[in-house]
Amino acid sequence: MAANSETASHNSLERIASASLSQPRQVPIAQKAIAVPQSSRSSPSIRQWPNQTRHTLPDGFEVQTLESNQDSSRWSYRSEHFDFVSDAALPDEAVEEFASLFELTHLYCSRLPFELQRFQKGKNHRAGRLKVRLMEDYSNYLREGGTPESGGIYLTEPDLILIPFEGIGLRKEDGTYQLDSTRTNQTLMHEATHMMMRGPLLKDGWFVEGAAEYVATIPKKTNTLHVDSHLDAIKSYVCDYGYQDRGGHNLGPEIEFVSLQTLMECDYPTFQEIPNGYPYALLLFHYFAHADGEADGQRLRDYAKALNQGAENGTARKILLAGRDYRTLEKLLTNSWEKDGISLTFRN
Numbered sequence: 431m432a433a434n435s436e437t438a439s440h441n442s443l444e445r446i447a448s449a450s451l452s453q454p455r456q457v458p459i460a461q462k463a464i465a466v467p468q469s470s471r472s473s474p475s476i477r478q479w480p481n482q483t484r485h486t487l488p489d490g491f492e493v494q495t496l497e498s499n500q501d502s503s504r505w506s507y508r509s510e511h512f513d514f515v516s517d518a519a520l521p522d523e524a525v526e527e528f529a530s531l532f533e534l535t536h537l538y539c540s541r542l543p544f545e546l547q548r549f550q551k552g553k554n555h556r557a558g559r560l561k562v563r564l565m566e567d568y569s570n571y572l573r574e575g576g577t578p579e580s581g582g583i584y585l586t587e588p589d590l591i592l593i594p595f596e597g598i599g600l601r602k603e604d605g606t607y608q609l610d611s612t613r614t615n616q617t618l619m620h621e622a623t624h625m626m627m628r629g630p631l632l633k634d635g636w637f638v639e640g641a642a643e644y645v646a647t648i649p650k651k652t653n654t655l656h657v658d659s660h661l662d663a664i665k666s667y668v669c670d671y672g673y674q675d676r677g678g679h680n681l682g683p684e685i686e687f688v689s690l691q692t693l694m695e696c697d698y699p700t701f702q703e704i705p706n707g708y709p710y711a712l713l714l715f716h717y718f719a720h721a722d723g724e725a726d727g728q729r730l731r732d733y734a735k736a737l738n739q740g741a742e743n744g745t746a747r748k749i750l751l752a753g754r755d756y757r758t759l760e761k762l763l764t765n766s767w768e769k770d771g772i773s774l775t776f777r778n
């Protein structure tokens with residue numbers, strides 16, 4: 431039954447595209463194998479939101495080049511948890527950057543206070559490295575499952591990330607690809623988060639995309655995620671042009687929100703049609719993770735726990751509402767973000 435219910439949930443959410451290319455969500459990847467420690471999670475009963483201010487890859491982080499075949503247009507690279515296959519040769523710095531982003535996302539997600547099937551060996555755990563394809567030609571990307579205008583996509587079946595070169599700032603100069611270092615790394619971390627969360631948690635659009643945006647906005651510098659500047663990065667990404675001007679939604683400090691009932695209860699395809707649904711989801715996810723209730727993310731953890739135990743998303747959402755109506759929750763969300771300089775109003 432577990433397998434059947436999981437299949438059902440995937441059918442409703444088979445592909446998870448990143449935001450459109452017109453939205454500033456870009457990323458760099460690279461090529462190295464990384465010695466990331468196995469999940470350091472504590473037991474579920476005492477699992478807390480990751481409280482480290484920094485998450486760093488171990489010194490042994492490296493990427494191997496497995497294949498470099500001009501004739502077959504196939505280049506492959508391997509890090510600790512990922513295999514990257516590209517149909518064009520990539521510079522070492524790009525491959526190292528990409529692999530670092532994927533491994534950091536793997537590391538951070540392993541520390542999230544949710545039971546992620548990905549990290550539960552013996553329970554739908556898939557042996558072997560996770561697969562990422564880097565695609566030079568955008569039409570090939572579309573043919574293999576990418577959605578128009580997107581900068582990357584996670585396909586739950588066959589558990590694969592597709593990334594088109596143009597979505598991540600790879601540009602050809604003098605016959606070789608170079609990485610545009612002024613772009614952000616958010617697309618890769620966003621899609622990698624979906625991959626890490628594969629399973630019963632991929633149901634509500636706001637939660638699926640809010641979690642991916644949450645992880646993707648953690649600032650990264652040299653194999654380290656800097657959680658201590660995450661809140662500033664989120665505000666910059668939502669209100670302005672993003673961390674170091676690398677891309678943001680530029681909604682300004684006064685944001686008109688769709689009603690929370692619509693945002694939280696709509697199905698996944700409807701969520702994707704909501705203008706600015708991604709930054710809304712990010713602000714809501716952050717609120718539940720860090721401000722609601724005792725500011726310990728407890729309700730969000732309980733919501734995820736219910737989904738993992740097979741609850742319908744409508745049932746699980748009641749845990750988040752905790753007897754409150756949506757208007758009350760909108761006021762709490764507004765008051766919380768007001769303290770951080772963002773003014774919300776709701777279209778009800």
Ligand SMILES: [Zn+2]
Pocket residue numbers: 446447448449620624638639642
């Ligand atoms: Zn997404």
